[in-house]
Structures are given as C-alpha cells and as structure tokens.
Amino acid sequence: xxxxxxxxxxxxxxxxxxxxxxxxxxxxxxxxxxxxxxxxxxxxxxxxxxxxxxxxxxxxxxxxxxxxxxxxxxxxxxxxxxxxxxxxxxxxxxxxxxxxxxxxxxxxxxxxxxxxxxxxxxxxxxxxxxxxxxxxxxxxxxxxxxxxxxxxxxxxxxxxxxxxxxxxxxxxxxxxxxxxxxxxxxxxxxxxxxxxxxxxxxxxxxxxxxxxxxxxxxxxxxxxxxxxxxxxxxxxxxxxxxxxxxxxxxxxxxxxxxxxxxxxxxxxxxxxxxxxxxxxxxxxxxxxxxxxxxxxxxxxxxxxxxxxxxxxxxxxxxxxxxxxxxxxxxxxxxxxxxxxxxxxxxxxxxxxxxxxxxxxxxxxxxxxxxxxxxxxxxxxxxxxxxxxxxxxxxxxxxxxxxxxxxxxxxxxxxxxxxxxxxxxxxxxxxxxxxxxxxxxxxxxxxxxxxxxxxxxxxxxxxxxxxxxxxxxxxxxxxxxxxxxx
Numbered sequence: 377x378x379x380x381x382x383x384x385x386x387x388x389x390x391x392x393x394x395x396x397x398x399x400x401x402x403x404x405x406x407x408x409x410x411x412x413x414x415x416x417x418x419x420x421x422x423x424x425x426x427x428x429x430x431x432x433x434x435x436x437x438x439x440x441x442x443x444x445x446x447x448x449x450x451x452x453x454x455x456x457x458x459x460x461x462x463x464x465x466x467x468x469x470x471x472x473x474x475x476x477x478x479x480x481x482x483x484x485x486x487x488x489x490x491x492x493x494x495x496x497x498x499x500x501x502x503x504x505x506x507x508x509x510x511x512x513x514x515x516x517x518x519x520x521x522x523x524x525x526x527x528x529x530x531x532x533x534x535x536x537x538x539x540x541x542x543x544x545x546x547x548x549x550x551x552x553x554x555x556x557x558x559x560x561x562x563x564x565x566x567x568x569x570x571x572x573x574x575x576x577x578x579x580x581x582x583x584x585x586x587x588x589x590x591x592x593x594x595x596x597x598x599x600x601x602x603x604x605x606x607x608x609x610x611x612x613x614x615x616x617x618x619x620x621x622x623x624x625x626x627x628x629x630x631x632x633x634x635x636x637x638x639x640x641x642x643x644x645x646x647x648x649x650x651x652x653x654x655x656x657x658x659x660x661x662x663x664x665x666x667x668x669x670x671x672x673x674x675x676x677x678x679x680x681x682x683x684x685x686x687x688x689x690x691x692x693x694x695x696x697x698x699x700x701x702x703x704x705x706x707x708x709x710x711x712x713x714x715x716x717x718x719x720x721x722x723x724x725x726x727x728x729x730x731x732x733x734x735x736x737x738x739x740x741x742x743x744x745x746x747x748x749x750x751x752x753x754x755x756x757x758x759x760x761x762x763x764x765x766x767x768x769x770x771x772x773x774x775x776x777x778x779x780x781x782x783x784x785x786x787x788x789x790x791x792x793x794x795x796x797x798x799x800x801x802x803x804x805x806x807x808x809x810x811x812x813x814x815x816x817x818x819x820x821x822x823x824x825x826x827x828x829x830x831x832x833x834x835x836x837x838x839x840x841x842x843x844x845x846x847x848x849x850x851x852x853x854x855x856x857x858x859x860x861x
Contacts, residue, residue, distance in 0.1 A: 413603035434861040438448040468700040480681040482642065482789050483707050486700075490683055490811070493696045498813045501676025504644030506792070506820045508702055508780075510621055510628035510709070513539060513638045520611045520640075521547045527557040527670060529653045533566035533794070536624030537574040539629075544623055547580050557770040558583040561653070561660055564590040564678075566622070586660040602689045605794050605805040607638075608653055614674045616646045618684070618769035618810055619792050620717075624628075627779070630765035635828060637715070639781035639792045639810050639817070646673045652686045652808055672750040687795070688806035693822050697809050699796045702728055704785045711738040711787070713825045715780045719743050719756035733767035742825065745774035749793060751854050752798070758855035764837045771832035778828075781809075782821055812825035 427764070479628025480487055491497035507513035521528060521544075528551055535541055549556045560577070562570065564587040564833040588604040609617040619638030625631040641649075654665040687697040705712055705728040712732055719741070727796050733739040741763070746751035760770055781791045781797075784790040812818065 379725075380778070382454075385570065399577050405468070415729070445785055446577030455579075473592055482813045486704055486707055486789065487813070489703050490700060490813075493563045493685060493700060493757055494683070496648060496683075498681045499643070499645040499648070500681050500812070501678060502641055502645045502680040502682040504642075504680045504682065504817050505640040507619070507638045507640065508636070508823065510634060510636060510638075512558065513617070513619075513621055514544070514628055516640055517617055518544070518547050520609070520615055520617070521551055524551055524556045524611050526612050527559070527610075528612075529559050529608070529610040529657070530773075531561045531604065531606050531653055531656060532623050533563045533603065533605045533607060534622035534624055535560075535562045535567045535570050536622075536626075537570045538590070540572070540625050540628050541570070541623050545575065547822055548583055548760045549617045552578070552581045552583045559657060559661075561588055561604075561657055562586075562587045563588045565603050573630045586657070588656065588660050600802050603805055604656060605801065606652070606686075606690075606808040607794050608649055608654070608808060610646065610650050610653055613650050613670055614646055614685075615640065615642045615674045617641075617809055618649060618794070619778050620794060626777070633776040635776045635778045635780055637782050637792050637821075637824070641680075641681075641810060642670040643677045643682070645684060646674060647671055648684035649808065649810075652684065656806070657684075659809060663823045669852065674755065679814075680816045683813070684808060685811060686806070686808045688801070689708055689804055695802055697791075697793070697807055698725075701725075701783060702810065704783075704789050705729065705732055708732050708737050708785045710738075712783070712785050712822065713738075713740045713822060714783045714797065715744075715778065715825065715828065716753045716797040717744050717747065717777070717779045718749060718779070718796040718798045719759070720752060720800075721759060722799050722802065725797065729763060729768055733763070739768045740771065740825075740829065742771045742773060742778065742828055744778040745772035745833065746777070748777065755854035758837060758851040759835065760840055764835070770834055770835040771829050773828065773832045775831070780828075782825070784821045784825065786817045787822065789813060789820050790821050791819075792821070 386468065394678070433832060478500075482498075487498070500573075505516070507516065520716075528548065530548075532655060535544075548560070552558050552682070559673055559854040560575070560583065562806050566589070575583075579585060606617055607620065607622055620636045621627040621638045626634055627636060650665075650671060654670070657665060660848075685700065687695050702724055705725070712729070715784040743756065744753065764770060781795055782790070782792050789811045791809050792812075793807065795805075795809050801807050
C-alpha cells in the first residue's frame, strides 16, 4: 500500500516524457520534411528525431537548416550590397585578361559551364606554383608578406597559436609597421583555441582581425554548421595563395607527418579570390572593399588559365565547385586522379566515378589510411566495394595524414582548394577552389600524385572482404550517418 503514491508519480512522469517525446517528433518532423533535403538526409534526421527525440532536438538546434536560411539571407544582403561596386572593377580586369588570349585547352562543354558559374570565367596570363611541403609554402607566404606594399588579406578556417601561427602573425605585425593594411578573418569554430590575446599584438599596431559567424550560446548563432573552411591569402591584389593548408604546426609537418597541397597564383585571376575575400570581410566586418585600390589592373605574368570559384550554404542557384567537378568527371576520356582526406561522396559523385571507370577511364583515389575524423573515415570505406567493382583503383596512405584536396582530369583540367569530396564541403561549408585549365598545373599535380600513390597501399576487393566483421559493420553503420557528415 505504501508504494502506490510512488507508482502513480512514476506513471505521470513517464507519461509526461512520452508526451514530450511525441511533441518533439510532431514539431520537428514537418520542419525537416519542408526543408526538402536529399531523401537520405531527410530520413536520417527523421530517424534520429523519432528514436532519440531529446538528442535529436539538440542536434537539430545546433545543426538544423533554420540556421542555413538565416545565413543565406544575411549573405544575400552582403552580396547585393557589394555587387554593384565590384562588377565594374572586375569586368574591366576580366576583359583585359582575355584580350589576345587563346581559348583554354579543355573540352568546349566544360569551358562553357565554367563561364556560366561566375561573372568572369577562366582568366589567362597567370603564373602558378604548386606546394606539397608546408615549410616551403609558408616560407613563400612569409616572403610575399615581407614584399607587400599596400594590403594583405588573410582568411583561414584554422589559425593555431603555435610556432607557425606566431611566425605568420609576427610577419603581419612587421607589415603593418611598414604601412601595409592588414586584414585577418578567421572562422570562429575552426580557430576556437586561438584566443583574442594571441592577436592583441597585431591589433595594437593597427591590424584588423575579425571572426566569421561568431558562435553565441544565447542566440541563434549557436549553429556549428556552415563554417568558413577557406584558406586564402591575397597580397596587393596581384598575388594569392589558397589550398588545403591552414595555419598550424601540423600543416608544416612540425606536429605530425602531413601531406597537403597549396598553390600560389600571380596574375589577373587573383581578382576573383580578392572578390571572395571582400564578400566574406563585408559580412564579418561591414567594411566595403569594393574600390580600385584593392582591385588593381594586373598585367599577365604567365601562361596559365585560372579560375577561383567559391561555394557554400548561400550558393542558392549553383553549387559551383561541386557542379564544375561533377561535369569534368562526366566528360573525362582518359584519367581521373583524386586526393581527398574526407571521402563521403553523394550519389551524383559516386555515380560519376563508377561510370567513368566502367567507360574505361583510369580512375584513381588516394585516401587516408588514418584520420582525425574516424567516423568520416569509416563512412568513406563503406563505398569502397562498389567503386572497386566498377574498376576504380583505391589507395590508402598509412603513415601520413593526407589533407590534400586535388583532382586532375585528362591532363588538362585540375583543381586545388579547400573543398573535400564530401557532402559537408559541397553543401554546408564556405569553400574556395582554384581551377586550372591546361596542362601546366595538371602535369605538376599528376607528378606529385604518382609520388604520393607510391607511398600508399592499394585496396583490393579480396582484402576488403577479408576485413574483420566488426570493421565492416562499423563502416556500414557509419554510412547511415553519411548524409549528416
């Protein structure tokens, strides 16, 4: 008799939790359906909400696409504000860069698409340098900073307060003291360990430092998706660096064995990367850089055709990087060689790789054998069997952390940038890639690809099928979360 009140209380508490669970499901499932995601992502979110309502509510609050819509509205305001000022500046430089230049040596269909994806398309007259060694890359960046005369614009996802980060910061301090304008933009999540005190010496001499989409626990800014994953350095509007290397000792090989890729570009195409920085800076700082002093006329200095493309959650009409790479894979006739550290392809990319291999194209993937994101690593391995069966050759790099994001097609089209071959890069993050038309960069990337492949271990179907049951189960389980990764 004494237990009856407690039983009744337990009943009402249990009923309250059930009703709360039901309320969460009834509230969130319609919102997820109305977002009109891909069916796999929609199903994954619904299953999470139904099976684990409270965890699903927290995940949706942090990662849900209501934040995406907010970012898009803010992004459109920034772009609409800057576009009228930037267009006359960029169009004049674009026309000058195309005068007297031949057509880029790529498939006409691919060139037509490239010109539709931004206002200028590929530009001629550029000098390009590929860096596969972090030490050499940062030496070149420091040298460019030391030679700067007017302005330096830097945008990084990660800026670590370590030896490499301090070295770069101190070079910027010296530049400010020479009278150079310095603007630094870091992502608030990627650079979370870098406290304001680290940049205080730069601010003290007159440099500018801003954080992209700062996280606020007490507002809708809590969203951790949609981060600025770009790595950009622009020097005087005439020289630029971009690729996969953030600022930190690991990227120079000081903290761990590392394989990455970065490029230096000099010439008229730098205007495109400057425009990407100007849009991001305007959104973060509210400062309008759409003036001729930041968009100077740059004379041709080389023979490479280059195009910088940006994409991200505000890219409403076309996911530019995804679209151009997807089309290049579909048009390939001879070979497709790709390096990527985070491999979680969507159905379109998966089908492109499979059908290219089935057509007889030499398709090779160099992927990491270990990763700082194990769930992504296992999800990617779940795609191996169907790719190998189609004839794709897969190699895993066991000893080094592979962080390069490169692709070459038929020795005449290539890309180096920040975008991984995964859904997050193509749909959620703000990314920037350099695309190269012609053999100059493609040949350099193919030579470096073969060197990396020689260090890697081939993955075969028999070996894949001999892997322990728990390993295969882990990969299959991770794949169910692929739409959310």
